[in-house]
Amino acid sequence: MPKVVVVYHSGYGHTQRMAQSVAEGAAAQVLAIDADGNLPEGGWDTLNDADAIIMGSPTYMGSVSWQFKKFADASSKPWYSQAWKDKLFAGFTNSAATNGDKMSTLNYLFTLAMQHGGIWVSQGMLPSNSKGAQRNDANYLGSYSGAMAQSPSDAGAGEMFPGDLETARNFGSRVADVASRFQR
Template sequence: MSKVGVVYHSVCDSTRGLAQAVVEGVNNVSGCEGVELTILGEDIQLGRYRNSELMVQLDRCKAIVLGSPTFMGCVSAQFKAFMDTASERYSDRSWMDKLAAGFTIGGNFSGDQLNTIQTMQIFAAQTGMLWAPLGILTDSEGKGRNRGGCQSGLVAVAERDGGLHQLDLLTAQYLGERVGGLSLRLLPH
């Protein structure tokens, strides 16, 4: 069984909704199991992320999908605290050659979400992970997925009422299916 950890921080449940769609996509792939892992503010003490159980669960995954809302053009402070704690994985290379991907959501189409995705890509590179881009063209196959047009990862845009657009949820599910499938093909052991 190929485990894919979907680790995320959510404030208004929109990022959580995307994460759950990614997990659903992973679970659609035979031989894969998606694991939803939430970064909580109460796990941060004196500026450091302190949930070692979550970190151990990620250690056991073949792939890690990262998710954060875009706040002020970057990942949330809570997500950044998680990234900083993972520096131990940088030092011991325990995440080397895991597959990685990412998703984010912002308030509009030009909300600097790409910087959030690029921050996740750099984090993945620092820890030795292999980045999986979204891999679908905007509205390819007439399904409307990837409406944000970002190839580096899923960029979603919140609806005016704070909800999620159906096409963003479909894209999140696709991202889970893609990462699950790639984890089986590229990391068979």
């Protein structure tokens, strides 16, 4: 069984809830980046030992949160030694607006993975884009490059759309499936 790790920052709980759904689908370990932008004790070793790293951040002002950016900048140590080269990577995000420039955040996560010499795993799920599609359908937001969720700015984490959480679980499952194919 591949070692999959979900590393994320969440400011208000929405991205945390999404991370938990991704982890559930991937049978993954979860590493939360704290409010100061730091990993828990042993977090770097956990990432170094992972077969796949799924990164998550809320979309703030068109990109990742500053806490996630601090983590990304700190990943220069494994970058320098190429410790994460050829690992599988994937990413997810949440914002209040339906678009909210979430694609910029996914592009940031993709670029970080590519700088580490990683292999990106896409969403692998068709969008719910027919006339009969409902907001609670999986991949209603129509992302291909990673999982996206939308949470109204006045809604708590417990009010996230079930379809977005299903999308996150399916996404996690896909990453774990691809990781199992890459195991030696």
